[in-house]
Amino acid sequence: MKSLNLILVAILLSACAHAQTSGIFRGNDLKETTLSEALSQVTPGSIVVIGENHGHKEHQRQQIEVMSELRRQGRTVAVGMEFFTYTEQHLLDSYRHETLSEADFLAAINWKSPSFDFYREQTLFSNLAEGAATVALNAPRTITGKVAKTGFASLNEEEKALLPPQFSLGRDSYKERFLGMMPHLPNPEAGERYFAAQSIWDDTMAWQATEYLKAHPQQVLVIVVGEFHVAYGGGLPDRIRARVRGIPVVTVSQINTFGLSDSEIKEEVTPEKYGIRSDLLILSSAKGPGQ
Numbered sequence: 001m002k003s004l005n006l007i008l009v010a011i012l013l014s015a016c017a018h019a020q021t022s023g024i025f026r027g028n029d030l031k032e033t034t035l036s037e038a039l040s041q042v043t044p045g046s047i048v049v050i051g052e053n054h055g056h057k058e059h060q061r062q063q064i065e066v067m068s069e070l071r072r073q074g075r076t077v078a079v080g081m082e083f084f085t086y087t088e089q090h091l092l093d094s095y096r097h098e099t100l101s102e103a104d105f106l107a108a109i110n111w112k113s114p115s116f117d118f119y120r121e122q123t124l125f126s127n128l129a130e131g132a133a134t135v136a137l138n139a140p141r142t143i144t145g146k147v148a149k150t151g152f153a154s155l156n157e158e159e160k161a162l163l164p165p166q167f168s169l170g171r172d173s174y175k176e177r178f179l180g181m182m183p184h185l186p187n188p189e190a191g192e193r194y195f196a197a198q199s200i201w202d203d204t205m206a207w208q209a210t211e212y213l214k215a216h217p218q219q220v221l222v223i224v225v226g227e228f229h230v231a232y233g234g235g236l237p238d239r240i241r242a243r244v245r246g247i248p249v250v251t252v253s254q255i256n257t258f259g260l261s262d263s264e265i266k267e268e269v270t271p272e273k274y275g276i277r278s279d280l281l282i283l284s285s286a287k288g289p290g291q
Contacts, residue, residue, distance in 0.1 A: 021257045021265055022284045027276040030269060035069045038280050039250075042070060044218045046248035047080075047209055049237055051230030051278065055114030058286035059254045060121065066252065067125050067222050078216065079126045080223040083119060084109065084136035086208045087162065092136050096128060114289065122224050132219055135212050139163070139204035148197040151189075164207035168242065169199040173274055174234030181228070202229060206239035210247065227253060232274035253278035258285045 026033050042048060050066060052059040070077050084092055091108050094100035100108070106116055126132035143159055155163075170178070175195050185191045205225065213221055229235040230251050237249050255268050269281055 021260075025269070025281045025283065027251075027253070027271075027278045027281055030281075033280075035065060036073075039066065039069050039073065042073075042075065042220055042250055043248060044075065044220060045213060046220050046250060047213065047240055048220060048222045048250045048252065049230050049240075050222065050224050050252040050254065051227030052224060052254050053256055053288055054226060055118045056254075056256060056286075056288040057118065058256070058284050058288070060118050062254055062282050062284065063222075063224055064121055064125065067122070070220055070222065076130045076132050076219045077126060078132040078135060078212065078219045078221045079122055080135040080137045080205070080209050080212070080221050081119065081123060082138055082205060082223070082225040082229070084134075085138050085140050086136045086204065087140055089136045092123075092134055096124070096126075096134055119224070131216070133212070133216075135208060135221070137205040137208045137223065137225075139200050144197040144200050147200060148194050151193050152196045163200060164203045167200070167203050168239075169196060170202060171234055171238060173232075174238065177232065177234065177274065178228075198235075202235045202239045205229075205236055206243050210240060210243045213244075213247070231277050232272075233278075234274065250280065251278040252280045252282060255281060255283045256286065256288055257283050258287055 023032055024035055024038060025031065026038070039048075048066065048070070050063055052063065067077050067079065088109050091100065091105055095102065095105035102116070102120075123134050126134050140162060143155065143162055146154060146159070169175070178195055178198055179185075179191050182191065182194065185194070205223070209221055209223060213219070223236070225236060230237065231253055233251060237251050240247060240249055257265055257268070260268070265283075269277065269283075271277065
């Protein structure tokens with residue numbers, strides 16, 4: 001299997017003239033495809049989860065391309081956003097229905113960074129006249145912040161009531177990846193707390209997404225979220241499937257290849273011990289924030 005993966009990567013890299021690769025590729029075999037072909041099998045009642053680098057202008061453009069292609073194919077597209085807390089859905093609804101100005105909306109939800117310019121178009125994409133909505137997905141930061149600092153057991157009953165029904169921690173392989181990204185934790189207990197907070201994040205988004213689709217089964221929900229929540233399926237996609245068995249979930253990884261060498265691109269796209277990175281890989285070379 002490893003040698004096959006290397007062959008697939010070689011094919012991908014040979015098709016590209018330089019390390020700053022761009023294109024759309026299937027995650028299972030790394031064959032180049034088109035957005036139209038890749039999304040043609042997305043049916044009503046599906047969730048498309050797009051992983052991004054936060055605040056990356058090119059990734060914003062690609063997200064709108066995905067949503068627009070689904071609309072061109074006749075799908076009613078709702079949009080789920082990691083960046084809004086589900087307890088503030090009423091504020092998001094007021095903004096979408098233009099009864100709350102953008103400035104007042106951002107002040108009410110205490111928006112800080114990155115600039116809302118990166119997410120305005122996604123937030124406004126769903127067509128209200130079609131019955132689609134923009135869905136606030138995330139857990140209150142007061143909850144995740146408290147768990148990260150003092151542990152799950154420190155939550156009071158009122159705070160626990162804000163958690164998803166049948167809340168569950170993420171699977172072991174996801175935890176392994178998560179802790180591997182945090183090499184400077186002061187002690188193992190800190191890692192457990194941070195992973196519990198991460199799991200609340202994922203499971204809450206999965207809960208809100210699946211509840212929305214239960215009420216709107218003829219729509220497609222496109223979720224915009226940070227890439228770590230998407231890659232290798234262990235975060236948000238896993239929690240979605242655990243909540244609704246058999247739900248169609250399509251995962252998309254947006255990979256910025258700017259400044260990467262051939263070997264670094266290879267590391268980004270090669271299936272590893274956790275499986276394929278995503279169903280669809282969108283590679284582009286563009287400067288992001290701070291580059």
